Amino acid sequence: EVQLVESGGGLVQPGGSLKLSCTASGFTFSGSSMHWVRRASGKGLEWVGRIRGKANTYATTYAASVRGRFTISRDDSKNTAYLQMNSLKTEDTAVYYCTRTTGTLVNFDYWGQGTLVTVSA
Amino acid sequence: QSALTQPASVSGSPGQSITISCTGTSSDVGGYDYISWYQQHPGKAPKLMIHDVSSRPSGVSDRFSGSKSDNTASLTISGLQPEDEADYYCSSYTGSNTWVFGGGTKLTVL
Numbered sequence: 001e002v003q004l005v006e007s008g009g010g011l012v013q014p015g016g017s018l019k020l021s022c023t024a025s026g027f028t029f030s031g032s033s034m035h036w037v038r039r040a041s042g043k044g045l046e047w048v049g050r051i052r053g054k055a056n057t058y059a060t061t062y063a064a065s066v067r068g069r070f071t072i073s074r075d076d077s078k079n080t081a082y083l084q085m086n087s088l089k090t091e092d093t094a095v096y097y098c099t100r101t102t103g104t105l106v107n108f109d110y111w112g113q114g115t116l117v118t119v120s121a
Numbered sequence: 122q123s124a125l126t127q128p129a130s131v132s133g134s135p136g137q138s139i140t141i142s143c144t145g146t147s148s149d150v151g152g153y154d155y156i157s158w159y160q161q162h163p164g165k166a167p168k169l170m171i172h173d174v175s176s177r178p179s180g181v182s183d184r185f186s187g188s189k190s191d192n193t194a195s196l197t198i199s200g201l202q203p204e205d206e207a208d209y210y211c212s213s214y215t216g217s218n219t220w221v222f223g224g225g226t227k228l229t230v231l
Contacts, residue, residue: 035220037167044124044225045159045167045210050218061218064122097166106214107157107172114166 002026002110004098009115012088020083020115022098027110030054033101034074034081035108038094038117048096051081066092088119125150125211125223132229138199141226143211144192149221151192155214158187158196162207170209171196198228206230 008020022034033056036048049062051072060072071084081098095116099108126144133139143150143158150156156174159167169178171187174194184199194213198205211223 037222044127045161045212045222046124047212047220047222050220059218063219099167105172106155106220107169108159108167108212109169109172109178111166111168 004100004110004112006096006098006112006115009096009117011118011120013121014088014090014119016088016119017084017086018088018117019085020096020098020117022081022083022112024079024081024100027100027102029079030076031102034072035099035101036070036072036081036083037097037099037108037111038092039097039114040091040094043094046094048083050101085117088117090119093117093119122149122215122219122221125213125221127209127211127223127226129224130227130229132231133198133201134231135201135203137201138197139201139228141196141198141209141211141228143194143196143213143223145194145213145221146192149213149215150189150194152216153214154189156187156189156194157212158185159210159212160205160207161210167210201230203230 003025035050052059069087074081095114097114099111158171161167175187
């Protein structure tokens with residue numbers, strides 16, 4: 001059974017940093033691209049960014065709203081993807097989900113339950 | 122990349138059909154057949170309902186169907202059931218290794 005479990009959320013002050021983790025099981029993690037998607041309260045889903053696998057040199061892409069502040073990485077030996085968030089703003093407050101795409105597919109077929117990040121003074 | 126445009130809310134009675142639209146541009150919805158739809162119940166993770174415009178993953182009811190015309194994609198739910206009440210999001214690949222979601226539509230089953 002495919003499982004994605006996020007952790008690391010919490011309360012952080014504006015300008016601060018936080019690192020989220022997404023631990024995967026039930027599939028070949030190294031063969032999947034891992035994404036982060038967020039949902040702010042009362043708003044819709046927003047794609048945050050993606051990291052590809054080793055075969056694609058761990059290439060990353062980001063949404064314009066987070067580019068230069070957020071960094072996605074992965075450790076295939078631990079089946080874990082990470083989202084390092086720096087220079088956090090109040091508008092980054094959201095539930096953060098990890099999800100995956102596999103092979104040539106571009107749809108998000110499995111999702112974690114999410115972890116809440118609150119940016120507030 | 123601007124969010125795709127969805128109606129904020131739709132409603133229908135049990136047994137009826139509803140359609141949710143998702144409008145983008147030629148750079149996303151109109152440019153690729155990589156449209157997917159997600160259902161999200163409160164406090165739950167999103168669930169993939171439709172991918173590649175009109176394909177259903179295994180286990181998703183055939184009451185859910187998708188289509189696309191030019192820059193607008195649509196999700197139709199037929200034979201509405203109470204458990205269909207949820208938020209629905211469309212998503213499109215944009216071709217520059219980025220993705221975009223719609224603003225979401227709240228479906229109410231009356």
